[in-house]
Amino acid sequence: MNDETLPKVVMPRCPNRQLLKGQKALVTGASSGIGRAVAVYLAKEGADVVVNYVAGEEQAAAVVDEIAASGGRAMAIRADVSSEEQVRAMFRQMIDAYGTIDILVNNAGLQQDAPFDEMTLSQWNKVIGVNLTGQFLCAREAVREFKRRGVVPEVSCAAGKIISMSSVHEVIPWAGHVNYAASKGGVMLMTKSLAQEVAAYRIRVNSICPGAVRTPINTAAWETPEAYAELMKLIPYNRIGEPDYIARTTAWLVSDDADYIQGISLFVDGGMTLYPGFAVGG
Ligand code: NAD
Secondary structure, eight states, rough: OOOSSOOOOOOOOOTTOOTTOOEEEEEETTTSSSHHHHHHHHHHTTTTEEESSSOOOHHHHHHHHHHHHOOOOOEEEOOOOOHHHHHHHHHHHHHHHSSSOOOEEEEOOOOOOOOOOOHHHHHHHHIIIIIHHHHHHHHHHHHHHHHHHOOOOOTTTSSSSEEEEOGGTTTOOTTTTTHHHHHHHHHHHHHHHHHHGGGGGEEEEEEEEEEESSSSGGGGGTSHHHHHHHTTTTTTTOOOOOOHHHHHHHHHHHSSGTTTOOOEEEEEEEGOOOOOOOOOOO
């Protein structure tokens, strides 16, 4: 069957319908890359957004301005997600300003790569501290508020939604990046265990697992034609991901359109997890 003979299915979409109208969202690490795109897109879908950042106040302010310029509402809050005190202060500030939180996107993350036998304890602790403990600290504050407030049916069928920004490396081992892969493997089981624990409160918790997305975290993997060609060997869809792809997926997964989805890892990776080497080998 070729494309001409396939029935055409056009999904109707009401242009005036905003998926997240009236909801309050916090996006961590939102001054760049995927977090920035998610913050902008959630605002486009009607959410009021907190743009968390740890460094780069001007970049965070630019995200807030971009949202305001298209009629949305946003504020920037500085906090290191690996600090319990700063995370608690950030949630207090958000709840004082917006009244509550409906959506947490646990996006902040970093890499500190080294061959395993040269990896310092500080590199290990930094990556686990931000990528895993940071997600724990933010998720805990969000769950406390979701449980306190419960479901508000006019806002959403769920009492709250959490997205853990994971990675294909929650399942693909990654030599030279053992701390990063360990952190994302931890994120996977934290997300699924938490989803199991809080489902009865109608709190939804899911992971999004990007493949290779064009952001500052992985510049070396795409900035030269040689590096890009090497990268394409890992991506059956033969194209690098853009931050906006992750943003659109996030908006849908936290919306009521995805209300029955709980505890999944949603891979947005152009097929990177399909063992591309087996397309020609094996
Ligand atoms: P990025 O470097 O542009 O964004 C990461 C953000 O996290 C930055 O804004 C950074 O300042 C922030 N951050 C770092 N430490 C922080 C801390 N202690 N507190 C608060 N914020 C902190 O890179 P990105 O690609 O947009 O990464 C976003 C997320 O997506 C990360 O969790 C990353 O692991 C994940 N991811 C990215 C890719 C990719 O290919 N780009 C693939 C898989 C997963």
